[in-house]
Amino acid sequence: MDSIKLEIYRSLYSSVAEEMGVSLRRTAFSPNIKERRDYSCAVFDRRGRLIAQGDHMPVHLGSMPMSVQAAITHCKLGPGDIVVLNDPYAGGTHLPDVTMVAPVFAAARGKRAESSRNHDAAAHPLFYVANRAHHADIGGATPGSMGTATEIYQEGIRIPPVRIVRGGELERDILNLLLYNVRGREEREGDFAAQMGTLRVGAERLLEIVVRYGFKEADEYAGHLVEYAGRLMRRALALIPDGVYEAEDFLDNDGETDDPVRIAVKIEIRGERVVVDFAGSAPQVRGPINAVAAITVSAVYYVFRCLIPGDVPASAGILDPIDVRTPEGTIVNALPPAPVAGGNVETSQRIVDVLLKALAQAVPQLIPAASQGTMNNLTIGGWDFRTGKEFAYYETVCGGMGARPGADGISAVHTHMTNSLNTPVEALEYAYPLRVRRYSVRRNSGGRGRYRGGDGVIREIELLTDARVSLLADRRLMAPYGLHGGEAGKLGSAELLIADQKHRRGHVAKRKKLPGKFSLSAHAGDRIVIETPGGGGCGIE
């Protein structure tokens, strides 16, 4: 291995992934992709091992490789093929996250693809490229596909790995099948086109690398990059004192019953290796907060990557020294047909909280108190009288970051497993029959302490039309913990301000407290007020 080439390939492959991301963001239609950047793009070697991923969504990190494996296992891939999937039980995360995977063949260029495929059936892909994007709607009972549910069937259309493009030709039948089962068909089609276009960009760049350096070397260094990330991770693990560190934390409930949902972890560090065992976590639940194993792996991946100083290529090697054990049929490794919409966005955050709580015993100087621990997934869907079309608005709302040993937590920011942007008020009101009434920092919601937790926010939205409103949120009952004597952050809350429909239009007739997880019908003039949790404090004030 040559230190110089290693660095050059690191930069080459990661810029392919980054470029795919820019292309996807700029051409997508779903606000979730284009404004909120809820997507990931990645490059895999010929064995399907992750060699680069853009700094997009941490929650996708550990799960993208499983998508590629699922595509390889389920479909015989030829030049010019693109596989689409979203099945959480076959390489996906939750249904709105649609993943596309394409093999990159040496000859996979333009129209020759089909013929070369027939001539050279034995040819193997040189690389794979993949992207995943959170679509604004994927069908199911609730507009936005992020509502309450008790089975995955209520959450939207479930796509096993299937070829949506064969030999460069779009499978119109399959595309139509998908489009007829989702809200906002035109927008979905545009997003699918953007995802496919992005894969082509990635494939083209990889082939340029092959032309310039030769496949033998490019492939060899793809392998070195995997080992390189593994070395960096082992170094980081070696710096953590050996020992067994345990912690538990709870999700408020599953939205169906009132029972808190336990997540437990035992982290055992021995030299350069670690076992992360989730034994003792609650069985899978009826409500939509089950996480599939891919998500749990992503959360582990995220936490340990944060412990490596400097930047590390997001490659398969990071996980090499980490043994993640997730008992089947539990909240951290659910089995079908459990609903999973919130596993990706809520349970993943709590898994991070638990992992950090355990590690705070091992490396207290590095670990922050609990951040808001939820993404406050708000979905509003209905009929837009202005366009005569249905609409589905989905957004996650930021909150407080936990205080760090040595620094206050940041206020009004997304933490851990998400980093999606907000939708500008001026974009939102233009696109949807909604009006934002207030968007401000929720002062003094961060936990007190020597270092203060960051504050959450208040977001108040008025409906201009009758609509279905859903919230998937947590930390409404179990506050974000403080560390080393710091206080917990304030709980989040939601409220419906019911408009006076008869007498004084525009005035509030009634206020109704809402739980963390609900779906309800509301009327034009009603307002939904979300207050997000603050971060925990750190140290005694």
Add this chain to the structure above:
Amino acid sequence: MKKNSQPSARNHRTRQRLRIGVDTGGTFTDFIVISKEQQFTFKVPSTPRAPAQAILTGLARAFDELRADRDASPEILLEIVHGTTVATNALLERKGARTALITTAGFEDVIEIGRQARPDLYNLSVTRPAPLIARELRFGAKERVGADGEVIEQLRQSEVKALVKTLRQAEVESIAISLLFSFANPEHERRLAEMLAALDVPISISHQILPEYREYERTSTVTINAYLAPRVSRYLQELTAGLAQSLPKQQASQLRIMQSSGGSISAETAAREPVRTILSGPAGGVVAATHVGALAGCADLITFDMGGTSTDVALCRGGARTTNEAQITGLPVAVPVLDIHTVGAGGGSIAYVDAGGALRVGPESAGADPGPACYGFGTRPTVTDANLVLGRFAGGGLLNGEMTLDEFRAAAVLDQLAAEMSRASGTVVTREEAAQGVIRVANANMEQALRLVSVERGHDPRRFALVSFGGAGGLHAAALAASLRIPRVLIPNYPGAFSALGVLLADVSKDYSRTVMQVVESGSKLPRTIEQEFHVLERQATADLQAEGFTTAQSRLLRSLAMRYRGQSFELEISAAGDPLAQFHQAHRERYGHADPQRAVEIVSVRLRGVGLSEKPVLPRAAQLKRHKAKAQREALVWLDGKRKRVSVYDRAELQPGATIAAPAIIVEYGSTTLVPSGWKAAVDGWQNLLLDSVRSLA
């Protein structure tokens, strides 16, 4: 000092002008003086605490020089164009005015929340820049305008009066106003500004500075403007007064300021809208490059400005492009800014082997202090040290030998690095191999930047020339060009004052825009309202350009449209000349590889650039070009392609127009060194530019 006599200048205008370009840098303030008879460049040390001082010193020197050349006739109109960092530094150091922000009530925290994201994903100790204006000085006005410009809640007079009172008590020095949807209906902002005028402090109004949608980006831009206005305005007043005092004999003098967009603007406008100047630092070089490039027959070029800590690159196709998505220290600046991409690789970038065994270069830089090891103080290997170890400075030191380089020190730090690399790879790595590795990795980083602005945006680098003007660039330019298959490298004359030349060459320009959100269904034509919008902007632009002293004949109005497919969030800026719809589909395909002419298109904003054509100084050109082989000054031993080779060394100052040089060669000059590697040949053109051409087929 460098002088060029100019015997054959065209006698084009009756009014004589004396033009001086001034570019303030951290260490030196550069001057270029161009009159009818002569032109010369020089530097004076910058005076960061009182930046006007260096300029007045330099001007005095310029006039001494001119008087000696019997040229400073009082009839001359003096025109000074100035690239300033006063606004930039005030922002970087957070030394702006005590500023208040007025927003729609309920949205006072928009600048604090930003886009709710953190700048670094996998960093538990990540920080975000604090808002420029603290919560106590952000005030909400009860009012509301909707997406179509309709008034949902009237701004009451009593509300305005209360605000005026509060702000008076707050004793603010500057005010920013940014209400929701003010671009759709500016009435409320206007009324607030009228009443607040009584406070007699500068007021920055969002619908005037940037009437475009996205409240955070707009509010950030207008807030930065307000924060900087008092300071910049003070500085420009000081400078203007100083000019009036020190140049009593001049009948008239005109002071213009360089903007980030690559155009200049009157000092009065710059004082009102300083946010337009904060990223103007690298703009001068890009403007000069496009001008010099066009003269030399390279209209399509990529600029490459490699400095000590970073490298700036920009793609110019028939002119420089601007973007509205720039940021400075994490704060968005949504006014037009030259689309310059910066990468953290420069001569001072530090090389090291990381924990995983990869050789990394930058972004950490040795900067000016301690500087590269070979400057005598640094202890870690840098790109400059690697170049020195390989003999690429041809044994001559820097700045014509004014600065000697410590070769032993450079060798020692590279030996250390080689030892680390040997450990990481398990084979023996020599000092020279390590040095070549440092250069390859640095080049790979810079190549990514060049690819990003070209290939990744749908441009074929083979159709471009690389224009290299940073001090550290000449040693890397040809290798980079080769890796991108760019056939020609142009290293312009005026190496010491290229930015100053650029600010002098810049046209006066003013940008106007308005978000309109008009949908055009496929098969339809542009709505008529677009034409009306342009008319409104054009009336404004014409009036403003007149006020800046330009007749209609000296003005150009450039229309463009920010367009996207309906439902997308990012726009492409398309010239409104010709068929903008067809051009949009074409541009979308070029940039992203796909397009859909069946889809409805949305015109997000109309934009207009008003350009006042400044009279361009005529750059001296050799009357005739006699091709001849240049005479080498000496020879030096240089590591090239893994071997030590004997290389001819030339002094650029001695090279005449028409001179040709065969590879491998090194050309030294004050402030820069150029390597002509094998596969390339060099020639000097009529403007004294150095042209490197690839002799290999690049097809």
